[in-house]
Amino acid sequence: MDPEFLRMLVCPRTRQPLRLATAAELAAVNAAITAGSARNRGGDPVDRQLESGLVPTSGEALYPILDGIPILLSAAAIPLSDPAP
Numbered sequence: 001m002d003p004e005f006l007r008m009l010v011c012p013r014t015r016q017p018l019r020l021a022t023a024a025e026l027a028a029v030n031a032a033i034t035a036g037s038a039r040n041r042g043g044d045p046v047d048r049q050l051e052s053g054l055v056p057t058s059g060e061a062l063y064p065i066l067d068g069i070p071i072l073l074s075a076a077a078i079p080l081s082d083p084a085p
Helices: 003-008 023-035
Strands: 018-020 053-056 061-066
Touching: 003 018, 023 053, 023 061
Parallel strands: none
Antiparallel strands: 018 053, 053 061
8 A cells, every 4th residue: 555645544433543454463353254253343244354454553443455445434444352552
């Protein structure tokens, strides 16, 4: 993702800056997707493996990037069970 574009993006819920998800964060979310336990904030099951995502400074959720498009809807965010400090 273009760094200039990334600097303009903020979490729609908290207005915190966003960063690219780490490999560990993506692996944890994808493991939950494989196990069938991943749900977004809207309560819908997540069934598509993710190649990338965006995480707010708080580390509370992952906003998926699908087909190169960041999905910055609060209901589409996938809560992370292990928020960053």
